[in-house]
Amino acid sequence: MSGASIEFRRVSKAFGDRRVLREVSLEIRAGETCVLLGPSGCGKTTLLRLVNRLEEADSGEVLFAGREVARWDPVALRRRIGYAIQSVGLFPHLPVRANVELVPRLLGWTRERRRARAIEMLRLVGLDPEDVGRRKPHQLSGGQRQRVGVARALAADPEALLLDEPFGAVDPIARGRLQSEFRSLSRRLGMTVLFVTHDVREAFRLADRIAVVAEGVIQQVAPPAKLRSAPASGIVEALVRGAETEPAP
């Protein structure tokens, strides 16, 4: 399946009297990898969770495939959008392959089709379906678990992927490898990706465009090179400069 667009139109969201998002507008094109980059607590996760309706906006609109998410059945919506988070959330009692087959099973795919898909996805993320596929999650390394999380998010052939710091718990070397593999994978699959990180290097490695979020608003949306050459605000400039002076991992 190919990618579907995601759009935020003047979206606001508060928790109690804390205004987290203020009239945020952003359009993620079909097939594009857009990275939401910003400091911890700036509202990235909230923005992401508005797409699959784990949060509801106070005002404004969120659209998936051109249709307001409020008008989608949440279950149908979530089956068309892969979602992976840092803590991964694999079912500990199920072997890896069964974890990857979960959404296809909910979708009523035949056992054979599910099996084949799980094997294909595990290979795609660089895991051996015969070995790793039979293990329980606790028998994997952190990096392997996060690969399984991505394989599971991809399993039902979604039109969009929401990834919330999916490589956050991995050591720097494995992380670099995961990032470059993910980059070639997302390009090959033509899927729309909305990727959250507070890691500037990661954003620069993965993004077609980066949306810098700070203080409840999007400071700038631009391809990585443009962000460097023409930062739109002091906040963006400081962020980019910080990444350049950081020592390599």
Ligand SMILES: Nc1ncnc2c1ncn2[C@@H]1O[C@H](COP(=O)(O)OP(=O)(O)O)[C@@H](O)[C@H]1O
């Ligand atoms: N369910 C919630 N209830 C109350 N406050 C929340 C909730 N979710 C997030 N927040 C607050 O909203 C702000 C943004 O959170 P979040 O979107 O998780 O930021 P980020 O992902 O950029 O670190 C933070 O101050 C956080 O404490």
Ligand SMILES: [Mg+2]
């Ligand atoms: Mg977050």
